[in-house]
Amino acid sequence: MKRHLRFVAPGLMLAGATLFVPAPAQSQGQSPSQPSAAPGLTSTTIVSGREFTWDMAFLPDGAMFFTEKCRGLSVRLPNGTINALLGMKDSRGYPDAAADLFCDGQAGMSGVAVDPDFASNRFIYVYSASSLTAPGTNRVLRLTVNADLTRVANRTDIVADIPYKSAPSNHPFGDSGAHNGGRLRFGPADGFLYVTTGDTHNGVVPQSPTLLGGKVLRIDRDGRPAAGNNAPQGFDPRIFTYGHRNPQGICFRPGNNQPFTAENGPWHSDEVTLLAPGGNGGWDPRANVNGRGDCPDGYCGYSPNQMGAMPNAERAAFMPMTDTRAFPNAMRPAWNNDGMSQGMSSCTFLNGAQWRGWNGRMVVSLMGIGIHGTPVGNRLDVLDIPADGLSATRSTVSLPIPAGRFRSVVQGPDGNLYIAVDQGEIYQFRPD
Template sequence: MNKLLIAALPLALAACATGPAYSPSAASGAAPNLTHSVVLTKLDSPWDMAFLPNGTMFFTEKCLGLSVRKPDGAVVKLLGMKDAQGYAASASDLFCEGQAGMAGVAVDPNFASNRFIYVYSSSSLTAPGSNRVMRMKVNDAVTAVTDRTDIVTDIPYKPRASDHPFGGPGAHNGGRLRFSPGDGFLYVTTGDTHNGAGPISPTLLAGKVLRIDRDGKAAPANGAPAGFDPRIYTYGHRNPQGLSFRPGTNQAFTAENGPWHSDEVTALVPGGNAGWDPRPNMAGRGACPDNYCGYSPNQMGAMDPKQRAAFMPMTDTTTYPNAMKPAWNNDGLSQGMFGATFLSGPQWKGWDGQMIVGLTGIGIHGTPVGNRLDLLNIAAHGTSATRTTVNLPMPAARFRSVVQGPDGNLYVAVDEGTISRLTPN
């Protein structure tokens, strides 16, 4: 076996810091009081949001498409998926199925000059389907998108299979897009698609974080091992759906869903291995259903600590001693970790510089329901954190995305169909 697939690179967390150590504002250490206002309602599974400096908000709905909310509150439907109605333009190849559909959206840092936005979506252009990153140009009136260019076309998609023992089509689909404020490159998260070989594969873009330029080409100094696709920044992931950058250092962090245990928040380093390897015959494993050991052994008793200790680890530091160690693992539970952002600005008082992450647990197999926002005070070295659960000013819901807007407030999208604004006071 290729030794590059057995051990991660011995990377120091400091290697990816691009600026001085972050020092939050000198504002009060007290927590802010939050007020709540609804921005949009009657949406269909809103998945992500991205802002222009003037407050214009692009947002995606998983099974409908891309829309924009203008500063005056007017909403324009820009690009619809297959069979979606009322959009200025449509794309018949874009579809939703299971967990997959139209997901992440990001605004180019140079939008004022190039008018580019980027969207992650599932497409039928290649059999049996793929996920792709699309670049589009927004007109001056922000009423239409044109010049679609698919800059990444080979992110795996899980197709329908009648004999698959777990998970439906489109499962473990990744899909978060974020530009780093430090290096200006686009980071893309991908899921393992229940493919045991995917996360550690040097060529499959499954279970990875990509770091690319505006044309989809590999960014320099990604650091992946020799023989890996040069677009790969980190590998060995399960299903990262949160991605954010720590203010001051601009180090990337992922928030990732665990296999009925151990959701994880992890500081990324160039070429790093996150330690998820669900292949059979690894570390003494035997055969697994469909060559995927990600639920081994049977995890129906996920709340039993003795049984949980025998589960395949989310971060396998026995096989990969140099794997990136998570800052937080949700107390060893999996409740669906989606969307993460670092709060920034004196209005956040004692929360300034901390990460907020959304959980959308459904309480399967005895795991308590999540449906909350957690605040993580992550240590400077990135391998430990303390958690505070946010006292919400509105009913808890299945949080899908959390984004700090240009007004300094926090915007949250929930599966139940709303996007709301949380204002600190």
């Protein structure tokens, strides 16, 4: 199904659907970008009827691997045919299934990436929760795909010790599987695999030198540390950056290949951050540190410092996402969602003259959850990030597709933008 769209003044209707770029709130002291620079868009649904589509990765010919959080890995061929490849526990309709791979809360099969040397080695990678180590871990699996993209084989777990949250029934906040991270992307310049991981609602995890949650890992195709990670002394050498909360997006700026995370924040902020080797993201939710007292389960990422009637600004001052008081050298965010938290999940940079004023800008997806669970709608934000990685400005795009949670945004090899949503659809947006 295709929808032809053009940008108009805020709030005007086009064929029953609203597509708008409002005059955005100024962010970090910069002037907002102008909607007149935006391209027109044509929307096409290319995958439907699935469940919790989570991520996508392309081959040069347009074949698209995609994951469903609670079902498994499939591939959509350029002609539109979909081949199921690897199912999870209890999944049906897959030629192969892995009994240890499971879905629980935010955990399941999430990120997928294609090896830069796929033409010669046939490798792809997925991030999934596994029961092989009790009570569960997240793992990065390397798989070999056959020539006609109908089967996978030779599973190798190149990372097997990423924390997974197993919560008791009386846990004060968040179910099991929460804050699970899960994005996989290869660096376009260095050829290493970047892996984002969540803090699992465990206060000690983000700043821990050995626990791999709340981190960005950078590894080779065998899971070994990448050269130049620059992790502090005593840290696991696979760690590229640490002190994160729940980064669900990582993407690279065209031209200089700078890596940025898109991070799902606490109730007062989401953040986009330019990463530096060995850098600290500044998130430290431990109890009884940095001037804080005790917190439920030793995790101060919510209560008592963020719940209740405290205004956003006071919450942010008490427990900032990037705590520069405790960590003066922490990596500064390029953007903090104007002091709000709305479930940032993924990012990609648009590259190509067809994107007009958006060429070179970052697109971040919002899953539509605001403070105290308030729905804020499905949307994309387009960020203009200066060369220094600070003080970004924003344009907001509300898209005429059913309301839902935007889970992944990827620019395909054809130059178009692809969006996966929890409801099970994948959309293509082509600039006109």
